[in-house]
Amino acid sequence: MAPPAKSVLIPQPPPLSEWNVIQSFDSAGDCQDTKERDQQTSDKEVADLDNGLGPLPGHNEYQARLADRLIRSAQCIATDDPRLSK
Numbered sequence: 001m002a003p004p005a006k007s008v009l010i011p012q013p014p015p016l017s018e019w020n021v022i023q024s025f026d027s028a029g030d031c032q033d034t035k036e037r038d039q040q041t042s043d044k045e046v047a048d049l050d051n052g053l054g055p056l057p058g059h060n061e062y063q064a065r066l067a068d069r070l071i072r073s074a075q076c077i078a079t080d081d082p083r084l085s086k
Helices: 005-009 028-050 061-073
Strands: none
Touching: 028 061
């Protein structure tokens, strides 16, 4: 799950009940593995931007940096997590 895109620009994200389901997984391990892989890809893209190289195809710099913040904010949450109903 990830917070709404506009919320990564503010210090306190909204409650989980307002977050967006990005992808579903069969296990917490699968979720964490995907999150780590996505973060590595994003880290490389941001490093390339910082070194004067362009973003990945189909991205602009703003999209790449926003995606990085969303990936860093994402959490693996069980479907029965009580915070989803608050």
